[in-house]
Amino acid sequence: MSGEKLASRSIAEIMQVAWQRHVLIPAFNIAYLPMVRPVAETVKRLDSFALVEVARPDIERFDAQSYAAVRDEFERWADRGHLRLHQDHVPVIDEEGRAVDWRPLIEEAVRLGYDSVMIDGSRLPLGENIGATRAVVEMAHPSIAVEAELGAVLGHEPGPLPAYEELYRTGRGFTDVEEAERLVGESGADWLSVAIGSVHGAISGAAKDQAKVQARLNTEHLRTISERVMIPLVLHGGTGIELSCVLDAVQNGITKINVATALRQPYEACLREGRPLAEAQEAVARAVEQHVRDYRIIGSAAALAAGS
Secondary structure (H helix, E strand, C coil), X not given: CHHHHHHCCCHHHHHHHHHHHCCCEEEEEXXXXXXXXXXXXXXXXXXXXXXXXXXHXXXXXXXXXXXXXXXXXXXXXXXXCCEEEEEEEEECECCCCCECCHHHHHHHHHHHCCCEEEEECCCCCHHHHHHHHHHHHHHHCCCCEEEEEECCCCCCCCCCCCCHHHHHHHXXXXXXXXXXXXXXXXXXXXXXXXXXXXXXXXCCCHHHHCCCCCECCCHHHHHHHHHHHCCCEEXXXXXXXXXXXXXXXXXXXXXXXXXXXXXXXXXXHHHHCCCCHHHHHHHHHHHHHHHXXXXXXXXXXXXXXXXX
């Protein structure tokens, strides 16, 4: 019954209930198409709610193939009472400093029926970030939710990540509170991705197979942002963050968390070892279940369906 209720609601409505009730919604990145099935089946089996998401690096550097291919695989396996489809990280300027023709990518996701999209103008001056985000809101609303980003969650850039303790101590790249309030107020974004201590996992070279640094979160800074913007906030770079920090963050505004490395690495390890695809999929299922249990969201679909 809870799944039927959620199936009829937009992702914007579901996220709003999750934010009000401090329920975390994980978003699992699909680096390889066969990962969709174990994500969908595990989330449903645990009566949880999550997003399947795909970003440009999943397509260009791994084997998600295309936005259309992920959409087709999603429609094959997903129960919309437990899972929705999100277009992750469409940058205006990418991690290597190159301009991206972002508008056709957003238009493609809208045309394909994605439930939500993300425009990443975080490398732009604030005014340009607001303008790009507002343009996407105009393209996507009212049926498709829009995630914006402000601040620098490092890790995808070329070269080694700077020393984490120095990044955290100095607050390098942390989301500015005043700018966040202005971005949300002037753009109409539904959700905001913030930088408060997490880092992305490496997506190229030998580092992509290495364990991520254990990150922590500045909850006080998060709380200040949340009190000013009053919309669901998003945490990127979810793999490797101290669990206690994540649970505290959920009580202080974080509603969506992106998880990629924790699924991709065990899947790829199985393939490298020549094990059957079914074993790789089972490794993904175990990782999804572990996150759902750690995040204390077994049965979250019922909790979200009861909200209004």
